[in-house]
Amino acid sequence: MSLEVTLITGRTVSQGEAMERGKDLDDYTKAAAVCELDPADMEKIGINEGDTIKVSTGIGEVIVRAVKSRQYPHEGIVFIPMGPWVNSITDMPADSTGMPPFKGIPVKIEQAKGEKVLSSHDLIEKLYLRGNEKGEGVR
């Protein structure tokens, strides 16, 4: 079962606090590798607080933890704090302003039971250094 919604990204106070404390710490993963969903959307596909979910766009997919939004209602809109997790699925700018589309991204949300939320370090290692399962890194 999946849900098609619009993704927006941005700062949260917890993300900012954790980022300043150190991006290599668990707190940063807890603060930024999350997806805030409207409770009505969570109900639609049976997602509970703390479940791992897969968020995908045409660019890629990322595993994050589902969180019940405190800033609802915003049915049809999900929020992921700025950080390496969400930016592994954001696209490049295309409107001659230099600004990548960080808000208003069509995404698909699915349950991802058993999948692991990677730390910032491991995510970057996987995406840009070590690469995919075949070891095809960027470098």
Next chain:
Amino acid sequence: MKKAKGYGRMVTDVVCPFCGTLCDDLEVVVEDNKIKNVRHACRIGSSKFLAMNELKRPNRPMIRKDGSFEEVDMAAAIEECGRILSRSKRPLLYGWSSTGCEAHFVGIELAEELGGVIDSTSSVCHGPSVIAIQDVGYPSATLGDVKNRADLIIYWGANPMHAHPRHLSRYSVFPRGYFRERGQQDRELIVVDVRKTDTAKLANRFVQVRYGEDFELLSALRLVINGKELEADEVAGVSKEDILELADRMKTCQYGTLFFGMGLTQSYGTHRNIDAGISLVRDLNHHTKFSIVAMRGHYNVTGIGEVLTWQTGYPFAVDFSRGYPRYNPGETTANDVLQREEADAALIIASDPVAHFPKKAVEHLARIPMITIGPHMIPTAQLSEVFIPSSISGIEEASTAYRMDTVPLKLRKVIEPPEGIYSDVEILEMILENVRERRVRQMEREKKAGEGR
């Protein structure tokens, strides 16, 4: 400097080097060159100061050898930076928002020397606002003006309770001002957003706009304020009745301020949304006094815009490849230079593009030699060839920063940096000197070769 009760010394009037609000009333308790306590700061600000004691900061420069970092001395690191940058045909010098203006001066000189592209985090933040301001102007005000005069505050696509946590209490909604003696009771707060944000929860009136239709709502308000009939029953998910009421409230206030954030700059329409917002404020000034202020993010992102403008004539995305400054957002902006895979080396300072740029841009950064200057081992450093740890501007170094309303403030030095750690300015000066020396040597070699023929 006061003696703190119980222990240490207290440094007063400290300016917080986190967000564009630049709160300048912090008190920091210091003992044995360690920060013991921070007063008045928000969650993020205090985290930045207090984390200093816990952070495992690298204290020596590092160069990547056979895939992993090796510690080297400063001279070797600078030599490697000079080698990478001098060989590059189109280096990208990016970041600059979390360091002082003194570092900007040297950075711009380095970009000119290298014929590179220098861009700031404005590119992924308020770049579209700058483009709109160049098109239609900026009827703005200082935050002091807002605090003393405003009786109507609007946050549009901005959530300061998360991104600028003390903005409401210091400048907009809660403080008592010269003409607003009762503080919050003398003011009205309106929030326009796609979500009922934590800022919206404090508002007298919350307007929920449909995603991507801010331009339509701003245009509808302009239409009504300019005395035209609104024919639609609803615009952007907001009823005609609400739009009429909102327009009336804006027209009849004594002094209004529209603060806007990423909800407008990063959403569909980007600079056109800001254009509409500024035009709305201009229209409102036919009826009352109204101002507009961009909620700038990093503490000195406004500063790099100011310094770049007075030195090159352009506010961000400046390209020196032709020997003179050029500016063309969409072409010379960091993400576009990376998207076209043009940059063949990068110097990243006071920012973290690997965490905050889209995947395709990061993939290109991972392929090219990258130098990172900053206090922490951030994701960008993880993909770099050279990492030079630096002191923290505004905590370990005094510097100058511009608040979101373009008021410059002096940042204080609270503690000494760890031994062997240089400031951004010193590191950039060393790199610039190395690059210049290489250029002189190259010219001498060419001259000799010419004489030999």
